[in-house]
Amino acid sequence: MDYCIAVNSVEERNRTMSRQATSVNPKGIFDRSTKGRTLRPITVTVERARIQFFSQVLQEPDPLHHDIATARARGFADIVAPPSFYTAIDATVNEERRRLGQVSVAALIKCDFQRLLHGDEKYEFSGLIFAGDQVTLTTTIVDFYDKKGGALEFVTLASVLEHVTRGVLVRATRNLLHRLD
Amino acid sequence: MMHHDSLMNAKIGDKLPVFVFGPVSRGVLALYAGASGDHNLIHIDSDYAKNAGLPDVFAQGMLSFGVLAQVATRWAGIEHLRAFGARFVSITQVHDLITCTGEIIERMDVAGETQVRVALTATAQDGRQTLTGEAIVALR
Numbered sequence: 036m037d038y039c040i041a042v043n044s045v046e047e048r049n050r051t052m053s054r055q056a057t058s059v060n061p062k063g064i065f066d067r068s069t070k071g072r073t074l075r076p077i078t079v080t081v082e083r084a085r086i087q088f089f090s091q092v093l094q095e096p097d098p099l100h101h102d103i104a105t106a107r108a109r110g111f112a113d114i115v116a117p118p119s120f121y122t123a124i125d126a127t128v129n130e131e132r133r134r135l136g137q138v139s140v141a142a143l144i145k146c147d148f149q150r151l152l153h154g155d156e157k158y159e160f161s162g163l164i165f166a167g168d169q170v171t172l173t174t175t176i177v178d179f180y181d182k183k184g185g186a187l188e189f190v191t192l193a194s195v196l197e198h199v200t201r202g203v204l205v206r207a208t209r210n211l212l213h214r215l216d
Numbered sequence: 217m218m219h220h221d222s223l224m225n226a227k228i229g230d231k232l233p234v235f236v237f238g239p240v241s242r243g244v245l246a247l248y249a250g251a252s253g254d255h256n257l258i259h260i261d262s263d264y265a266k267n268a269g270l271p272d273v274f275a276q277g278m279l280s281f282g283v284l285a286q287v288a289t290r291w292a293g294i295e296h297l298r299a300f301g302a303r304f305v306s307i308t309q310v311h312d313l314i315t316c317t318g319e320i321i322e323r324m325d326v327a328g329e330t331q332v333r334v335a336l337t338a339t340a341q342d343g344r345q346t347l348t349g350e351a352i353v354a355l356r
Contacts (some may be wrong), residue, residue, distance in 0.1 A: 039235065088251045088254065089251040092244065092247045092248050092251045092253075092284070093248075093251075093279075093282045093283060094237065094281075094286075094291060095286065095289075096285075096286075096294070097289070097290075097293070097294065099294065113285075115294060117282065117285070117289070117294065118282070118285040118288075118289060118294060118297055118299075118300050119278060119281050119282035119285055122252050122253075122254065122278045122281075123252050123253050124249065124280075125253075126252060126253025126254060126255075127253055129294070148256050148257070148258060149258065149267070149268035149269075150268070151256070151258075151266075152277075152304070152307075153277035153278070153304050154303065154304060155301065155302065155303040155304060156277075156278070156281055156297070156301060156302060157300075157301030157302075158299060158300050158301060159298070159299045160297055160298055160299060160300075163294065163295065208301075
């Protein structure tokens with residue numbers, strides 16, 4: 036299966052968006068009327084045990100990800116989340132949305148999990164994430180587009196993860212797709 | 217992890233230490249579902265996967281993504297990672313052995329620090345590329 040996609044910058048997509056109406060794919064499943072929406076920011080606490088479990092499954096060798104004494108010896112207040120831990124925070128935020136009676140991103144854009152694939156994921160890091168951090172995630176549904184003559188439909192999501200005093204920690208871009216054939 | 221003095225000597229064409237992960241078992245897929253919060257049943261319930269027309273469960277893309285990032289962080293340490301991204305170019309199947317490699321393709325000075333761009337690839341045991349990605353690593 037080939038579902039490679041060209042990785043365009045969010046800025047490039049934003050420029051394209053301003054010129055084009057939302058595209059239409061008769062087989063499409065995503066709710067394209069959600070394009071341009073920014074979901075209400077959600078704040079969650081980064082749990083130490085979750086970082087330790089996540090790091091163990093990924094076989095992270097650096098004790099910085101599970102041992103507080105190592106973290107303190109290296110000048111940090113607590114253990115550090117591995118680079119891809121962003122995805123666990125994103126999932127925690129969506130669980131919190133459900134608890135608050137709000138819809139998750141997946142529900143809002145109408146993901147069909149039997150047809151859903153991940154196209155790409157990109158992070159720009161401005162700071163480390165520590166256990167105990169209170170972090171706020173803001174996600175925007177940037178665009179919908181098609182490839183392979185409409186056999187694949189994509190959504191671009193852009194998110195900013197911030198700490199109340201340390202500012203932006205991660206800028207994330209995620210492309211998801213549905214197999215429509 | 218490399219000593220910072222050796223990091224500063226990094227040059228274009230240098231290959232980073234290889235990281236091999238797996239074979240990816242059903243157990244690891246279940247554990248990663250719990251750890252990541254991605255509870256999509258397509259990765260953990262073979263009945264659900266077959267109902268979706270697939271032969272079996274397949275690995276979460278983000279599992280391989282987290283493994284691939286380690287080529288950069290095992291080499292330089294997470295404090296030096298400035299950016300990381302990857303495309304999922306083919307599905308990582310259950311039982312795949314994932315071999316992750318990295319090569320320095322650019323060296324540049326940005327915002328008062330010297331950085332390198334690392335091209336990263338994850339490959340299954342049959343030579344099939346599963347992820348291609350890039351990391352930006354600060355050397356100072």
